[in-house]
Amino acid sequence: MHAWPASEVPALPGKGRDLQIHDTATQGTITLDPGPVARIYVCGITPYDATHIGHAATYNAFDLVQRVWLDNKRQVHYVQNVTDVDDPLLERALRDGQDWTELAERETALFREDMTALRMLPPQHYIGAVEAIPGIVPLVERLRDAGAAYELEGDVYFSVESDPHFGGVSNLDAAAMRLLSAERGGDPDRAGKKNPLDPMLWMAARPGEPSWDGGSLGRGRPGWHIECVAIALDHLGMGFDIQGGGSDLAFPHHEMGASHAQALTGEFPMAKAYVHAGMVALHGEKMSKSKGNLVFVSALRRAGVDPAAIRLALLSHHYRANWEWTDAVLAEAVTRLERWRAAVSRPDGVPADALVEEVREALSRDLDAPAALAAVDRWVELQLASDETDESAPGLVSRTVDALLGVAL
Incomplete structure (x- = not known):
């Protein structure tokens, strides 16, 4: 499965800082020192509705992680999955009278378009659950043969x-x-x-549902957690730097996945840091597919909203915070974008070397994007009121906002 095209990340003078990040497992902030290649796995969508603002907020958080590492002159090995066969997808396809594979392909394509529009950096490996099945089966067999899994009426449990x-x-x-x-x-x-x-590792074939050859497991399909484990171990190995996703994935998904991997390898931990983004609400309730209270990125784009404004709206909240999407949040982002663009459109202005370091410092402290935005806002205020003549300043600010925040001015 292919991902989406990467936007160019401008190079900035100097070098960024090591990333300090909140780790759910230790419930504290840790400093990551990945070495020359940083490894990150972020859990992807189940493609029966894509992409709502809650999704976008999560992927924005881990896009910032990549940008901090790139600014620190590291390579990034980023892996993301697509759960392109699962109960919610099959239920939606049945409800709407659609072929489940066509539904998954259409929503995955829309997700790619949204990620491209929002300038999210793509994963190097973008892997669907279906294509991962040949690698999943042997892992389930190993767990069963080692006594870490058992059969129950044809299904296999961890x-x-x-x-x-x-x-x-x-x-x-x-x-x-x-x-x-x-x-x-x-x-x-x-x-x-x-x-x-x-949790279930392998679900025996059910009438009317898709199934695959599971070797000694019989026909069936994989459980949710083992899918991500197989992909992560194949492409990143154990002890990678960040396992990421929304806060609703800490349990059971990341808990179970870690145990699967640790039981398979005898190594601990699966990831150095478990990083979780907060939930986005609409009208007082968490935005979720089951409730249907969703704001879609594609709908905002069709309505003429600049994707850069959508991204600024996401950045105005700390990634770990739970917050609510409102018209006012978007309006504030639109206004901010207009002011920033007006400021960098001037041919010269207020020196910006200190701003670069302020933004770097804010993002290195657990991805404090609101502090980074406030730093740019202060420069913009000075710039719009100043008669200074640093010809390099507007371009440096534009490159900084693009490289570190993913916003094209």
Whole structure:
């Protein structure tokens, strides 16, 4: 599966800073030192509706991670999946009378268009669950043969008790895990499971649903968590720098994935940092496909909203914050974009070397994009009121905003 085209990232004078990031597992801020190649895995969409503002906020956060690393003269090895077969996708296709593969392909194509418009840097490997199945089957067989998985009426489950570190990503107690498991695709009440929290690795073929050859597992399709594990281990290996996604993925998805990988390899941890973006609400409730309270990036673009304004609206909130999308949020971003463009359109102006360092410093501190925007705002105020004549300043500010914030002025 192909990703989307990359926008050019301007080179800035000097060098950026090491990234300090909040790690869900340790519940504190850690400083990452990836070496020459930084490795990041971000969980992708289930393509039955794409791309709403909640998605965009999540991918914007991890786009900033890439930009900080690139500014620090590192290469970035970025991997993202597409869950192009799963219950929600099949249910939506059945509801709408569509072929599930056509639905997945159409929504994935729209996601690519939105990511391109928002200037999100693409992954080097963009892998669908279906194309990953040949690599998933052997992992499930290994877990089963090692006693870390078991069969139940043809389905194969992972035993969470096989990983001594289980629970260390989300830091939740068993009662909270059980509630979230039921809400987020698990089946804690199924009779016959060794532990209510045990997640499915391989679902035996169901009538009327797609299935694939699973070798000794029989025909079926993979569970949600093992999909990402197979892709991450294949392309990044263990101990990669960041496992990323929305905060609703900390449990069960990232918790289970970490345990799968650790049980498979005997190594710990799967990722050095588990990084989670906050949720975006609309009309007082978390924006979600199940509730249908969505604002789509593509709809905003069709309405004539500049993608740079959409991106500025996302950047105006800290990536870990839960916040609400409103008309006022977008209007403020549109106004900010107009002022920034007016400021850099002047042929000369206020020196900007200090601004570059302010933006770098803000982003290195747990991706503090609102502080970075405030720094640019201060320069813009001075620029629009000043008669200074630094001919390099407007271009330097424009390149800085593009390189570090992904906003084209």
